[in-house]
Every structure is written in C-alpha cells, then in structure tokens.
Amino acid sequence: MTDTRMSQEHAGHEHASAAASMPAPATRDPRLPRLREVPAFLDYMATGWGTPDRTPPVEPGVAAASAAHRARLGAAFPGRTIVVASGSAPVRANDTNYDFRPDSDFFWLSGCSAEDAVVVLTPAGTAHDATVFVPAPAYPGDPDFFGNAAHGELWVGSAPDMGDWSAALGLDVQPIARLAEKLRRGDGMLVGGTLNSGHEALAGRHLSPELGRVLAELRMVKDEWEVAELRRAVDATIGGFESVIREIPNAISLGGERWLQGTFDRHARTFGNGPGYSTIIGSAEHAPTLHWVRCDGPVKPDELLLLDMGVETRAYYTADVTRTFPASGTFSAAQREVHDLVEASHRAGLAAVRPGRAFTDFHTAAMEVIARGLSDWGLLPVSVDEALSADGQHHRRYLVCGIGHHLGLDVHDCARSSYEAYQGGEMQPGMVLTVEPGLYFHAFDETVPPELRGIGVRIEDDILVTTGGSEVLSDALPIDAVGLEEWMRAR
Ligand SMILES: [Mn+2]
Numbered sequence: 001m002t003d004t005r006m007s008q009e010h011a012g013h014e015h016a017s018a019a020a021s022m023p024a025p026a027t028r029d030p031r032l033p034r035l036r037e038v039p040a041f042l043d044y045m046a047t048g049w050g051t052p053d054r055t056p057p058v059e060p061g062v063a064a065a066s067a068a069h070r071a072r073l074g075a076a077f078p079g080r081t082i083v084v085a086s087g088s089a090p091v092r093a094n095d096t097n098y099d100f101r102p103d104s105d106f107f108w109l110s111g112c113s114a115e116d117a118v119v120v121l122t123p124a125g126t127a128h129d130a131t132v133f134v135p136a137p138a139y140p141g142d143p144d145f146f147g148n149a150a151h152g153e154l155w156v157g158s159a160p161d162m163g164d165w166s167a168a169l170g171l172d173v174q175p176i177a178r179l180a181e182k183l184r185r186g187d188g189m190l191v192g193g194t195l196n197s198g199h200e201a202l203a204g205r206h207l208s209p210e211l212g213r214v215l216a217e218l219r220m221v222k223d224e225w226e227v228a229e230l231r232r233a234v235d236a237t238i239g240g241f242e243s244v245i246r247e248i249p250n251a252i253s254l255g256g257e258r259w260l261q262g263t264f265d266r267h268a269r270t271f272g273n274g275p276g277y278s279t280i281i282g283s284a285e286h287a288p289t290l291h292w293v294r295c296d297g298p299v300k301p302d303e304l305l306l307l308d309m310g311v312e313t314r315a316y317y318t319a320d321v322t323r324t325f326p327a328s329g330t331f332s333a334a335q336r337e338v339h340d341l342v343e344a345s346h347r348a349g350l351a352a353v354r355p356g357r358a359f360t361d362f363h364t365a366a367m368e369v370i371a372r373g374l375s376d377w378g379l380l381p382v383s384v385d386e387a388l389s390a391d392g393q394h395h396r397r398y399l400v401c402g403i404g405h406h407l408g409l410d411v412h413d414c415a416r417s418s419y420e421a422y423q424g425g426e427m428q429p430g431m432v433l434t435v436e437p438g439l440y441f442h443a444f445d446e447t448v449p450p451e452l453r454g455i456g457v458r459i460e461d462d463i464l465v466t467t468g469g470s471e472v473l474s475d476a477l478p479i480d481a482v483g484l485e486e487w488m489r490a491r
Contacts, residue, residue, distance in 0.1 A: 045145065049140040053158055055168065057113055059111075064225070065226065068223060073121065077214070078123070080189070081122055083119075083183065085193035086112070086113075086193060086194065086197075087115075087116075099274075105212070105215045106194070108215070110169065110171070112132050115135070117133060117134045118202070119132045131174055133178065134174075135151055135175070139159075180201035191206065191211070195207060209416075219414050220414045221431055231473055234319040234321065235476075237268075237309060241307065245488055247263045256297055261293075264281075265279055268310075272313045274311075275309065275310060276320065277318065277320070278291075282295075282306040283299045283306075284300040285442075287303075287305070288442045288443075289456070290400075290440065299327055304325070306324045307323055310411060321474045325484055334452060341369070342438055342457045344373070345369040346461070348369045349362040353427060353465060355429050366437040367395070369437075370395055375387070380394050381394055398441060401438075403436050404433055408432060430464075431465040435461055439455075441456065461474045461479070
C-alpha cells in the first residue's frame with residue numbers, strides 16, 4: 001500500500017532543523033518538494049502520455065436490464081424526481097479504505113459501478129429521463145493526475161471519462177459537479193441509495209423509506225438477465241465448493257478453517273467480484289454457530305465441516321449455498337442421523353416452493369419435519385403440536401434462524417420490503433430464494449445427548465420460482481448424505 005501523504009506534500013518537516021545545521025548545496029531545499037508547486041515538474045507531467053484503454057467495467061446486458069429497471073421504478077413514481085447514490089468505500093483508517101462496492105439499488109438502476117456516483121431520474125412526459133453523475137477522472141495536465149489518490153489515473157488505473165461511461169451504459173453521463181444544477185428544482189424529490197459521499201448537492205437530504213421499500217419490492221421479481229447472473233453466481237460457487245473440498249487435506253494438516261475460507265475467497269475473487277458475504281467455514285463444534293466467520297479453528301478430520309459460501313458475480317449478484325460434509329469423507333452414525341433429518345426437512349421445504357403459495361409455506365413445511373424428528377428423538381419437552389403452536393416453538397432451540405430469504409444483488413435481498421410483500425406475500429415466477437433448514441446442537445447445550453453435542457448441519461439451496469413450479473439452481477450439489485460422500489470422492 002502506497003502512502004498518499006507523499007502526494008499531499010507533508011513529508012520532510014521533521015528533518016528540516018537537522019538538515020539546516022549541515023552544509024548543503026545551495027540549490028537543494030532539505031524538505032521534500034510539493035510536486036504540485038514545481039512548475040518544471042507540472043510541465044513535464046502534462047505531456048508525453050498516450051491514452052490507455054478506458055473501457056469501463058460494464059458486464060454484457062447490464063445497459064438493457066437497468067433501462068428496464070428504471071422504467072419500472074419510474075412507473076411507480078410518475079412525475080417525481082428520483083435520486084439514488086452509489087456511496088463510497090468505508091474508511092479503514094486514515095487514507096486507507098475497505099473495498100468499494102456500489103449500492104445495490106444504484107447498480108440495479110444504472111448498471112454503473114462508479115464510486116461517489118448518483119443516478120437521477122427526471123420526469124419527462126409520462127416517463128423519466130435518466131442521467132448518471134460520476135466524479136471527473138484526473139488526466140495529464142491536471143495536477144490531480146499524479147496527486148489525487150481517489151481520482152488520479154496514476155493512482156487508480158485507467159479511468160473512464162463521461163463518454164466512455166455513456167457509451168457502455170447507454171445513458172447520459174455527466175460530471176458530478178453538475179449535479180447541483182440538475183437538482184435545483186428538486187422539491188419533493190425522492191432520495192435513495194447510500195448517502196455517504198458528501199456531495200454538496202445532496203447535503204441535508206434524507207433517504208426516503210418509501211423509495212427504499214418500493215425498490216426492494218420491485219427487485220423481488222428477477223428478469224431474465226438477472227436470473228442468468230444468478231445462475232452464473234451459483235455455478236461459480238459450486239466450482240468454489242470443489243476447490244474447498246480438494247483443500248481439506250491441507251486444511252487438516254496446515255491451515256485449519258481459514259485455509260478453506262481463503263481458498264473459497266480466492267476462487268470467488270478470481271471467478272466473480274468476490275464472496276457475496278463473509279464465508280462461513282465451521283468445523284466440528286463451530287458448525288452449529290450460525291455465522292462462524294471467525295474461522296480461527298482447526299479442521300478436525302472426524303468431524304463435520306459446514307460450508308456456507310457464495311460467489312458474487314462482477315455484476316454483483318450473489319449465490320448463497322450451504323452443504324455440510326464429513327471432513328473424513330464418511331458420515332458417522334450420529335452425524336448421518338442428523339443430516340438425514342435436515343435432508344427430509346429440506347425436501348419438504350423445496351416441495352412447497354411454487355407460484356401462488358404463501359412465502360411462509362416452505363418455512364412451515366420444513367419446520368414441521370424438524371419438530372417431528374426432534375420429538376421422535378425425545379428432544380422436545382412438549383408434544384409436536386404444542387411445539388409447533390405459536391405459544392411453543394421449543395424445536396426452535398436447535399434452529400433459531402430463519403430458513404429462507406430472497407436472493408439477488410444482496411444475499412438477504414429485498415429486506416426493506418413491506419411485511420405484506422415479503423413474509424406475508426405469495427411466491428411469484430421470477431423470484432429467487434433460498435431454502436436452508438438446519439439443526440444446530442451446540443457443544444454446551446445440556447439438553448442434547450452427548451453424542452449429538454457439537455453437531456451442526458445446514459442444507460441450503462438457491463431456488464428460482466417458475467411458472468410451473470420451481471428450479472433448484474444449485475442442484476449440481478447433492479443434498480443427501482450418500483450423494484455428498486460420493487461427490488467428495490469424485491473431487
Ligand atoms: Mn442464506
């Protein structure tokens with residue numbers, strides 16, 4: 001990582017007094033020069049540069065898909081100006097940031113991956129015109145070219161100009177400096193996205209909860225291009241499962257859970273944009289911990305290995321798939337028994353994913369199987385009916401999480417929808433969701449017989465609701481114990 005201070009010209013003061021006491025050539029100032037203030041350097045840096053390839057990173061099909069998304073949003077707010085911001089990279093410390101990822105609503109509407117950008121939909125007749133505002137890049141002749149770590153082309157790499165973005169996105173693209181002018185008559189405008197960029201034109205503006213809700217609800221039904229992206233995400237994720245399985249011997253002998261986490265994350269970064277959420281690798285007693293992202297334990301050869309992983313594509317759609325493998329390649333009797341029950345629950349859940357069914361139907365179907373199985377094992381202190389009633393829920397001790405959610409640009413997609421449109425809604429063709437029942441017997445849970453303590457199993461698939469039923473996008477991975485053992489052996 002290169003220190004940006006050298007470009008900000010603060011270095012060197014601490015040496016000034018020591019240097020002053022020593023004889024120095026008359027022409028040398030002991031302080032490091034401020035490059036921006038050296039006329040000869042400015043002149044020299046302004047010329048002699050060719051033009052690098054400045055094609056913006058825009059995936060095929062994005063322009064048409066985002067145009068259709070804008071039309072759907074515009075139809076929901078006729079006559080209203082809509083402003084959605086991309087946000088900026090969170091600060092890590094001082095002048096270093098975490099990786100930037102555009103706000104999902106901004107990307108859904110614009111197809112643009114630029115930081116500190118804004119898309120504006122302006123009423124025009126019965127529809128809306130759209131303009132994307134992006135920070136101007138700094139090219140040769142501008143001191144920021146070499147002196148600005150955020151926008152200088154020597155710092156960030158080839159930087160598309162307005163015309164490059166416009167051609168790739170099929171949109172009007174303007175420098176962000178013109179945003180204020182565009183919004184001058186923006187009374188009653190709806191503001192969305194991520195507002196951390198400090199653009200003056202958006203100062204004092206507040207996010208519209210109504211806009212956030214409508215965007216989430218519009219994003220629930222995926223178009224063909226989005227479904228294709230999700231297929232790509234799932235396929236790349238299954239490749240990641242293969243990479244991870246092959247590394248189990250190294251994880252056991254060398255690196256533990258983090259070796260596998262790193263293996264998947266490298267795969268995701270190589271074949272997509274990166275992991276769509278923090279990769280969960282839980283060996284042995286870590287498997288029951290729902291979000292075990294610490295991953296600082298060993299991989300124990302005779303224990304289960306829970307892998308919850310998703311590749312996010314370069315168009316930011318993510319998969320979310322979980323399988324639980326025996327690290328040794330063979331389930332023990334107790335591990336197998338738990339896995340079989342979760343599998344039965346999962347199959348019941350999958351069967352309930354159909355258009356026209358209530359969104360909660362798969363949850364109800366899967367939970368009933370879990371409660372009956374736990375009761376058969378003598379693990380419920382009450383009857384199955386009592387446990388399943390709204391006043392009981394004892395079976396949820398071993399499964400406190402939700403067991404499915406919408407999936408798309410965000411792993412927990414469409415979360416700002418109304419209750420009526422999400423949990424209270426019906427499944428429709430084009431929706432993509434996860435079904436993910438599990439059983440989580442913590443090592444310190446004294447209600448569980450010793451042979452089950454420390455066993456955690458989750459099976460999670462990504463499912464497209466179709467007009468005739470559903471399609472499991474992640475069905476290249478088996479869901480039964482024998483199938484998983486065979487799948488491991490074949491890797
Ligand atoms: Mn999930």
